[in-house]
Amino acid sequence: MTNRYNRHIILSEIGQAGQDKISNAKVLVIGAGGLGCPILQYITAAGVGTVGIIDFDVVELSNLQRQVLFGKSSLGKNKAIAAKERLEDLNDAISIIAYPEPLTYQNAITLFEQYDVIVDGSDNFETRYLVNDACIITKKPLVFGAIYKFEGQVSVFNYKNGPSYRCLFPNPPEQGSVPNCSEIGVLGVLPGIIGSMQANEILKIILNLGKTLSGKLLFYNALNSKTSTLNIKRNDAVINEVLSAEHNFSAKSFTSSCEQNIAVSIQDIIQKETIQIIDIREPHELPKVDELSVISIPLSTLEYKLDSLNTDKAIYVFCQSGIRSKKAVQFLKEKGITNCYSIKEGALEIKRTCQVLKT
Amino acid sequence: MRITLKYFGQIAEVTEKQEEQIDIEAQVIAELLELLYSKYEGLKSKDFQVAQNQELVINTAEITGAEIALLPPFSGG
Numbered sequence: 001m002t003n004r005y006n007r008h009i010i011l012s013e014i015g016q017a018g019q020d021k022i023s024n025a026k027v028l029v030i031g032a033g034g035l036g037c038p039i040l041q042y043i044t045a046a047g048v049g050t051v052g053i054i055d056f057d058v059v060e061l062s063n064l065q066r067q068v069l070f071g072k073s074s075l076g077k078n079k080a081i082a083a084k085e086r087l088e089d090l091n092d093a094i095s096i097i098a099y100p101e102p103l104t105y106q107n108a109i110t111l112f113e114q115y116d117v118i119v120d121g122s123d124n125f126e127t128r129y130l131v132n133d134a135c136i137i138t139k140k141p142l143v144f145g146a147i148y149k150f151e152g153q154v155s156v157f158n159y160k161n162g163p164s165y166r167c168l169f170p171n172p173p174e175q176g177s178v179p180n181c182s183e184i185g186v187l188g189v190l191p192g193i194i195g196s197m198q199a200n201e202i203l204k205i206i207l208n209l210g211k212t213l214s215g216k217l218l219f220y221n222a223l224n225s226k227t228s229t230l231n232i233k234r235n236d237a238v239i240n241e242v243l244s245a246e247h248n249f250s251a252k253s254f255t256s257s258c259e260q261n262i263a264v265s266i267q268d269i270i271q272k273e274t275i276q277i278i279d280i281r282e283p284h285e286l287p288k289v290d291e292l293s294v295i296s297i298p299l300s301t302l303e304y305k306l307d308s309l310n311t312d313k314a315i316y317v318f319c320q321s322g323i324r325s326k327k328a329v330q331f332l333k334e335k336g337i338t339n340c341y342s343i344k345e346g347a348l349e350i351k352r353t354c355q356v357l358k359t
Numbered sequence: 360m361r362i363t364l365k366y367f368g369q370i371a372e373v374t375e376k377q378e379e380q381i382d383i384e385a386q387v388i389a390e391l392l393e394l395l396y397s398k399y400e401g402l403k404s405k406d407f408q409v410a411q412n413q414e415l416v417i418n419t420a421e422i423t424g425a426e427i428a429l430l431p432p433f434s435g436g
Binding site: 221230 | 367368408410
């Protein structure tokens with residue numbers, strides 16, 4: 001009988017001993033999205049003994065352009081669960097655990113402690129800093145990947161006394177200053193490339209083979225196929241600061257601006273009666289939304305119109321693509337109006353959904 | 360002194376190029392950044408780190424290298 005892992009085992013650098021290391025390894029992947037899908041696919045195929053997947057989100061049609069574990073049959077399903085179903089078909093000789101919930105300051109430490117390697121495939125800075133800090137506290141290596149349009153970054157943090165993400169970027173950028181894929185778009189194959197590079201780093205760590213990207217940040221540009229590598233030094237002061245705040249870690253919470261808390265899909269709310277829908281686009285912007293009762297308050301005038309909002313009702317804000325509406329929600333929350341949400345994909349999403357509901 | 364500047368991600372969108380060579384009189388990184396801020400208006404609102412000859416440097420570091428890169432964080436996944 002040909003062994004499933006024969007092509008690994010016949011490599012003298014891996015052999016049966018190396019394959020046994022892979023079988024004994026436990027890897028947790030944060031996010032089953034663009035990066036998570038190829039990472040999960042390759043580590044499952046490679047036979048990583050325990051694969052954990054945490055993701056609270058559900059599969060949407062616009063994910064299928066790059067999130068290669070999913071198909072039409074996965075639409076509307078939780079990503080962690082849909083990924084597990086697909087991966088069990090790929091390899092049923094390993095243990096795959098789905099956590100269909102958000103990663104939080106409350107569950108991160110307990111979860112990370114059960115794994116050997118943590119992999120970041122998340123899509124927002126807040127989660128990325130949470131993952132980094134939890135890895136420092138639990139002393140777990142972190143395989144990092146992040147993408148922007150046609151460019152990607154890969155690194156290994158917190159490994160063999162190497163630097164952490166905070167040694168590179170000490171603090172998160174201001175909310176909303178760096179758009180993510182759902183806001184600005186991404187070349188579908190890019191997370192495939194970056195995620196595969198992360199899978200490669202995971203296997204090198206498990207096998208203790210070759211040289212990892214610890215202490216280096218690799219940049220890849222899909223448009224010119226250029227890579228650049230930058231050296232990062234460990235900054236003990238930054239790491240000690242995280243460690244000294246360890247006792248406060250589980251008491252922390254996400255700030256309100258995190259996408260999982262404020263961005264909603266119109267489908268979830270359109271049937272509700274006690275809501276106000278606010279169009280914060282400028283009056284000339286098209287398409288007009290006349291299918292629903294909508295109040296027009298351009299973002300530029302929002303601060304003067306706060307009194308006109310009925311704060312007894314939930315407020316749903318939309319713009320053209322979901323970026324300005326997020327800013328508006330941020331602003332409203334700062335003004336103490338907490339029951340407000342941003343409609344993820346803006347006016348077009350509303351029009352599309354109304355159309356579907358009508359037919 | 361002639362240096363090569365490299366831009367990534369959102370930074371390259373502001374400068375509308377990925378690379379350029381310029382002659383500078385600046386002695387430290389902060390002076391170079393002032394120059395770039397006046398040249399590229401949108402740069403001021405961006406977060407980035409600076410690397411000189413592939414090593415991260417702070418704003419008070421002396422300019423000694425031939426290649427200086429502006430590196431923004433990416434969040435997408």
